[in-house]
Amino acid sequence: MSAQNSEGITTLLEAEKExxxxxxxxxxxxxxxxxxxxxEAKKEIEAYRxxxxxxxxxxxxxxSQGNKxxxxxxxxxxxxxIKEIKEAGKKSQDQVVKDLLSAVFxxxxxxxxx
Amino acid sequence: MSGTHALSDDxxxxxxxxxxxxxxxxxxxxxxEIEIKANEEFSIEKAKLVQEEKDSIDSNYAKxxxxxxxxQQITRSKVANQTRLKVLGARQELLDDIFEAAQQKLGDxxxxxxxxxxxxxxxILEGFYDMNEPTLQVRARKADYDLVKSAIEAASKEYKExxxxxISAEIDESEPLAEGSAGGxxxxxxxxxxxxxxxxxxxxxxxxxSALPAMRQALFGKNPNRKFFD
Numbered sequence: 580m581s582a583q584n585s586e587g588i589t590t591l592l593e594a595e596k597e598x599x600x601x602x603x604x605x606x607x608x609x610x611x612x613x614x615x616x617x618x619e620a621k622k623e624i625e626a627y628r629x630x631x632x633x634x635x636x637x638x639x640x641x642x643s644q645g646n647k648x649x650x651x652x653x654x655x656x657x658x659x660x661i662k663e664i665k666e667a668g669k670k671s672q673d674q675v676v677k678d679l680l681s682a683v684f685x686x687x688x689x690x691x692x693x
Numbered sequence: 694m695s696g697t698h699a700l701s702d703d704x705x706x707x708x709x710x711x712x713x714x715x716x717x718x719x720x721x722x723x724x725x726e727i728e729i730k731a732n733e734e735f736s737i738e739k740a741k742l743v744q745e746e747k748d749s750i751d752s753n754y755a756k757x758x759x760x761x762x763x764x765q766q767i768t769r770s771k772v773a774n775q776t777r778l779k780v781l782g783a784r785q786e787l788l789d790d791i792f793e794a795a796q797q798k799l800g801d802x803x804x805x806x807x808x809x810x811x812x813x814x815x816x817i818l819e820g821f822y823d824m825n826e827p828t829l830q831v832r833a834r835k836a837d838y839d840l841v842k843s844a845i846e847a848a849s850k851e852y853k854e855x856x857x858x859x860i861s862a863e864i865d866e867s868e869p870l871a872e873g874s875a876g877g878x879x880x881x882x883x884x885x886x887x888x889x890x891x892x893x894x895x896x897x898x899x900x901x902x903s904a905l906p907a908m909r910q911a912l913f914g915k916n917p918n919r920k921f922f923d
Contacts, residue, residue, distance in 0.1 A: 664784055
């Protein structure tokens with residue numbers, strides 16, 4: 580009878596051992612999932628960041644391109660205007676000098692009118 | 694204990710089987726629960742981490758974009774300003790050249806003695822009118838003293854005719870105009886406290902500011918943006 584008893588107990592103990600293995604496996608699975616959550620999140624985040632960075636770089640390069648264009652146009656404009664000024668000078672300089680000298684030399688004295 | 698056995702061997706075996714199965718069953722169910730929970734936690738945790746970081750990345754990049762835009766605006770505005778300054782600089786250069794040319798020619802008036810005398814008379818008369826004093830001193834170039842003396846006479850006569858007042862003006866020979874001067878006179882009155890500088894250099898200097906609007910119009914045309922003309 581005691582042999583039966585100890586057999587029975589052994590069987591049950593083995594069953595318990597099996598059971599705890601099963602549960603332990605599940606627990607390990609849980610731990611693994613926690614890690615996987617972090618790892619996958621990291622990957623997604625990196626991909627997102629890289630995409631944003633690419634967008635930004637594109638934006639920057641478009642703008643520096645635009646800036647360069649704007650500067651070139653502005654320089655061209657300035658050159659045109661400066662050319663105009665020089666031509667105006669050539670055309671009118673002598674007359675303006677004459678007019679200035681007139682103003683200096685042609686004195687028109689007037690008595691003060693109080 | 695040897696008494697009545699409650700269960701036969703078979704029954705014991707059956708019971709053991711049931712109990713083992715039960716134990717296994719419980720463990721499976723528990724393991725299942727754990728796995729389900731693990732998967733839920735996985736989804737939640739992953740989504741949370743991703744969202745947090747995405748938000749932070751978004752706000753970072755929003756800042757970066759804003760700064761880049763601002764810096765572009767600043768650059769554009771700098772460029773526009775530079776252009777404006779370039780053009781204004783060219784204008785100013787032209788005006789300076791014109792005044793330089795005029796300055797060079799200031800000495801021309803003194804070459805024609807008759808014309809120069811007439812000019813001197815007018816400069817002196819202008820000074821008489823502006824000072825409105827009975828006694829004045831006149832400063833001139835040493836070389837002009839003779840011409841100036843005659844000019845003073847003519848001016849005094851005209852003064853008397855126009856305003857019916859006597860005026861006495863003399864050359865102050867202790868203070869001639871500097872040698873390099875192009876000509877003209879300085880009138881000094883009120884015991885030396887007030888003077889009217891009617892030298893050619895001084896008259897040109899006044900024009901450096903007063904003549905600018907007219908010069909600009911003559912050279913560059915009317916300003917379409919100008920609104921006030923008084």
